[in-house]
Amino acid sequence: MSQSVLLLPGDGIGPEIVAEAERVLHRVNEKFDLDLHFDSADVGGAAIDATGVPLPDSTLEKAQKSDAILLGAVGGPKWEGLEIAIRPEKGLLGLRSNLELFANLRPAILYPQLASASSLKPEVVSGLDILIVRELTGGIYFGQPRGVRELENGERQGYNTYVYSESEIRRIGRVAFEAAQQRGGKLCSVDKCNVLEVTELWREIMTDLARDYPDVELSHMYVDNAAMQLVRAPKQFDVIVTGNMFGDILSDEAAMLTGSIGMLPSASLNAEKQGMYEPCHGSAPDIAGQGIANPLATILSAAMMLRYSLGAEQAAQAIEAAVSAVLDKGLRTADIMSEDASRVSTREMGDAVLEAL
Amino acid sequence: MSQSVLLLPGDGIGPEIVAEAERVLHRVNEKFDLDLHFDSADVGGAAIDATGVPLPDSTLEKAQKSDAILLGAVGGPKWEGLEIAIRPEKGLLGLRSNLELFANLRPAILYPQLASASSLKPEVVSGLDILIVRELTGGIYFGQPRGVRELENGERQGYNTYVYSESEIRRIGRVAFEAAQQRGGKLCSVDKCNVLEVTELWREIMTDLARDYPDVELSHMYVDNAAMQLVRAPKQFDVIVTGNMFGDILSDEAAMLTGSIGMLPSASLNAEKQGMYEPCHGSAPDIAGQGIANPLATILSAAMMLRYSLGAEQAAQAIEAAVSAVLDKGLRTADIMSEDASRVSTREMGDAVLEAL
Ligand SMILES: CC(C)[C@H](C(=O)O)[C@@H](O)C(=O)O
Ligand SMILES: CC(C)[C@H](C(=O)O)[C@@H](O)C(=O)O
Numbered sequence: 001m002s003q004s005v006l007l008l009p010g011d012g013i014g015p016e017i018v019a020e021a022e023r024v025l026h027r028v029n030e031k032f033d034l035d036l037h038f039d040s041a042d043v044g045g046a047a048i049d050a051t052g053v054p055l056p057d058s059t060l061e062k063a064q065k066s067d068a069i070l071l072g073a074v075g076g077p078k079w080e081g082l083e084i085a086i087r088p089e090k091g092l093l094g095l096r097s098n099l100e101l102f103a104n105l106r107p108a109i110l111y112p113q114l115a116s117a118s119s120l121k122p123e124v125v126s127g128l129d130i131l132i133v134r135e136l137t138g139g140i141y142f143g144q145p146r147g148v149r150e151l152e153n154g155e156r157q158g159y160n161t162y163v164y165s166e167s168e169i170r171r172i173g174r175v176a177f178e179a180a181q182q183r184g185g186k187l188c189s190v191d192k193c194n195v196l197e198v199t200e201l202w203r204e205i206m207t208d209l210a211r212d213y214p215d216v217e218l219s220h221m222y223v224d225n226a227a228m229q230l231v232r233a234p235k236q237f238d239v240i241v242t243g244n245m246f247g248d249i250l251s252d253e254a255a256m257l258t259g260s261i262g263m264l265p266s267a268s269l270n271a272e273k274q275g276m277y278e279p280c281h282g283s284a285p286d287i288a289g290q291g292i293a294n295p296l297a298t299i300l301s302a303a304m305m306l307r308y309s310l311g312a313e314q315a316a317q318a319i320e321a322a323v324s325a326v327l328d329k330g331l332r333t334a335d336i337m338s339e340d341a342s343r344v345s346t347r348e349m350g351d352a353v354l355e356a357l
Numbered sequence: 358m359s360q361s362v363l364l365l366p367g368d369g370i371g372p373e374i375v376a377e378a379e380r381v382l383h384r385v386n387e388k389f390d391l392d393l394h395f396d397s398a399d400v401g402g403a404a405i406d407a408t409g410v411p412l413p414d415s416t417l418e419k420a421q422k423s424d425a426i427l428l429g430a431v432g433g434p435k436w437e438g439l440e441i442a443i444r445p446e447k448g449l450l451g452l453r454s455n456l457e458l459f460a461n462l463r464p465a466i467l468y469p470q471l472a473s474a475s476s477l478k479p480e481v482v483s484g485l486d487i488l489i490v491r492e493l494t495g496g497i498y499f500g501q502p503r504g505v506r507e508l509e510n511g512e513r514q515g516y517n518t519y520v521y522s523e524s525e526i527r528r529i530g531r532v533a534f535e536a537a538q539q540r541g542g543k544l545c546s547v548d549k550c551n552v553l554e555v556t557e558l559w560r561e562i563m564t565d566l567a568r569d570y571p572d573v574e575l576s577h578m579y580v581d582n583a584a585m586q587l588v589r590a591p592k593q594f595d596v597i598v599t600g601n602m603f604g605d606i607l608s609d610e611a612a613m614l615t616g617s618i619g620m621l622p623s624a625s626l627n628a629e630k631q632g633m634y635e636p637c638h639g640s641a642p643d644i645a646g647q648g649i650a651n652p653l654a655t656i657l658s659a660a661m662m663l664r665y666s667l668g669a670e671q672a673a674q675a676i677e678a679a680v681s682a683v684l685d686k687g688l689r690t691a692d693i694m695s696e697d698a699s700r701v702s703t704r705e706m707g708d709a710v711l712e713a714l
Contacts, residue, residue, distance in 0.1 A: 075551065080551075084550075084551070084552065084553075084554060084557060087551060089551045089552060093552070119477050119478055119481045119588055119589055119590070120476050120477050120478065120588075121476055121477065121478055124476045140497075140519060140553065141552050141553070143516075146553075146554050146555075147554050148554055148555075148557070148558055151522060155522055155523040155524055156522070156523050156558060157520060157521065157522040157523070157558075158520065158521055158522075158553075158554050158555030158556070158557060158558035158559070159500075159518060159519065159520040159554070159555055160518075160519040160520075160553045160554055160555050161516060161517075161518055161519070162497060162516065162517040162518070162519060163514060163515065163516040163517075164514065164515055165508060165512055165513070165514040165515075166512040166513050166514070167512055192602075192605075193441075194432065194437075194441070194444060194446045195441065195446060195450070195498050196441075196497065196498070196503075196515075196517045197441060197503050197504050197505055197515050197516070197517055198503075198505075198515030198516055198517050199515070200441060200505070200515060201505055201513060201514075201515035202515070223605075223606055224605045224606050224608075224609040225609065225639075227584065227606045227607070227609050227610040227613075228609045228610060228612070228613040228618070229613075230610075231476055231477075231588065231610060231613040231614060232476055232613050232616070233476070245549075246606075248549075248580075248581045249580055249581050249584045249603075249606060250584070251581075252581040252582065252584050252585045253584040253585060253587075253588060253610065255585070256584075256585040256586075256588040256589050257588060259589070261585070282582075
């Protein structure tokens with residue numbers, strides 16, 4: 001069965017890292033006879049430069065027709081002066097909402113080979129393996145009404161709306177409970193239900209769902225406390241589920257606990273398991289074009305894509321094993337460099353993964 | 358000139374820790390001839406139990422008439438079933454808004470004597486000294502409309518409103534710029550202006566204000582990145598200014614970097630420098646009543662109160678020196694206990710501070 005993959009390199013280091021992941025995908029495509037077909041398109045700042053908008057219709061159409069999408073990253077100082085409505089980020093947000101990619105899975109895993117990269121003490125993070133399930137198409141990042149209005153006294157007021165319906169909470173809740181079932185059986189739902197009504201509903205629905213998953217141990221935590229507990233004792237967590245904004249903040253915090261965010265992939269799935277896959281890190285404009293970015297998070301995102309959207313578990317495992325082998329060999333890009341390792345470029349890292357395959 | 362201090366012990370460990378701070382305040386009152394007068398009242402869960410509401414009128418009146426307020430903490434599992442409108446937290450929020458305590462100052466300081474308590478590597482946190490300036494009476498914690506409504510399809514939807522006006526942003530901005538002037542001259546404003554319109558206005562006003570403070574170096578950071586940078590390299594920050602919700606999350610994260618949140622005080626000030634002072638930690642219901650809580654954050658909050666609201670800098674410094682002396686002696690409550698230290702109770706810690714005074 002032929003399947004199609006859309007590549008969206010995007011901005012900054014995006015093109016460099018997606019190029020390496022593409023080579024890896026071509027290799028497993030042959031090796032495992034996957035019959036994958038590839039196309040590519042512009043999104044974000046690259047699309048603004050080419051067409052004036054961050055998500056051209058042609059890109060959206062290709063995305064809708066594809067079985068899976070691999071994205072590099074979007075955004076950069078070049079487009080920071082633009083209004084929110086036409087910024088690079090809107091391209092990403094537009095893909096998420098148009099494809100209804102409501103379930104964002106962000107693993108925070110510490111690779112034993114990279115343990116020393118963490119700013120935390122080894123005993124606090126060694127063996128860290130958390131999955132953050134972030135709701136991705138609702139909440140305040142999409143809520144209406146929003147904007148800036150003039151008040152009666154003549155001054156301006158900015159406003160956004162944080163909103164969730166029962167069904168939105170329920171569907172992300174199910175994804176999280178199922179993920180917990182397949183992992184350590186523990187789910188922590190993060191909210192601020194002592195202050196925000198929308199998260200009171202969140203907690204109620206999560207509590208209600210728990211009855212369908214008697215094998216999962218559900219707990220609740222306020223977001224401020226979660227931000228603390230991630231620093232204090234991150235290994236207490238198995239799966240965390242939370243809304244779009246809290247998930248944005250906590251998943252980045254959790255990723256950084258590993259000290260090697262250049263290693264962390266992510267998946268954004270819809271109800272049909274169509275998905276968009278991207279590294280957790282951003283477009284890193286400061287090092288773009290230098291050939292020194294770490295392509296491994298994108299390569300591992302390609303592995304997640306093979307697993308979740310393309311039904312190619314074997315190929316996914318092969319990539320993950322190759323990445324691990326490359327780390328064992330001591331190869332490191334600048335961001336994860338340590339004393340006794342060998343520093344390699346983006347391309348050399350890609351070469352090494354291909355070789356290990 | 359006689360001044361009045363209102364003590365609000367609140368819930369959980371609140372009464373135990375406020376009792377020690379009260380003893381310390383009485384001592385400096387005599388020693389420095391401050392002519393302070395004390396009163397106390399119920400707030401939070403304690404007030405709910407006594408009167409049915411978290412902020413009785415009598416408490417609010419006393420608060421309004423006082424020159425400064427020292428609060429323990431509010432909340433606990435006993436009141437978690439209640440609706441947001443009548444929860445203990447509403448007592449705290451009601452005090453903040455009624456007294457217009459819009460400027461929340463939360464230092465995250467690593468005491469050299471307690472460096473090993475941090476979960477971060479010593480080189481990452483040694484000498485840490487950040488001040489987080491959190492807007493405290495606006496943003497989504499107070500925004501209207503809010504609640505839970507029924508949608509046309511019969512399901513419920515929760516909603517809250519994230520809102521800031523120019524003048525609200527400007528006044529907290531000024532507090533932060535002035536604090537930066539008195540410290541390291543660096544201010545980082547945290548927003549999510551690539552997605553949220555309300556924070557676009559935030560960034561615009563901060564940028565505008567910067568012209569009045571040419572001696573302060575202003576930078577901007579997205580909140581997700583700030584959550585990461587605090588873990589990766591917290592010493593890059595001097596003063597951070599942000600809105601109510603982001604400030605809630607980031608100040609707790611920053612506090613936990615020190616590993617000794619039981620040491621961290623906070624101040625919430627209004628335009629007249631009337632203020633409410635409280636420890637950064639919460640009501641810790643799990644250890645309430647055992648006499649083992651750490652009273653130092655509350656004692657240091659009393660020192661902040663003397664400094665910012667009561668014009669008694671000398672007394673503030675005396676308390677801070679006493680706390681430092683007690684740490685030097687190796688006295689530790691359970692939360693900051695380390696191998697070669699002497700464990701003391703809440704009361705014994707209070708005794709030691711009194712003695713050092
Ligand atoms: C680029 C931005 C819109 C995006 C978000 O906030 O969702 C990013 O930070 C992420 O976490 O994927
Ligand atoms: C108790 C709660 C309402 C409060 C807040 O969120 O503001 C607390 O977390 C704080 O940070 O002071």
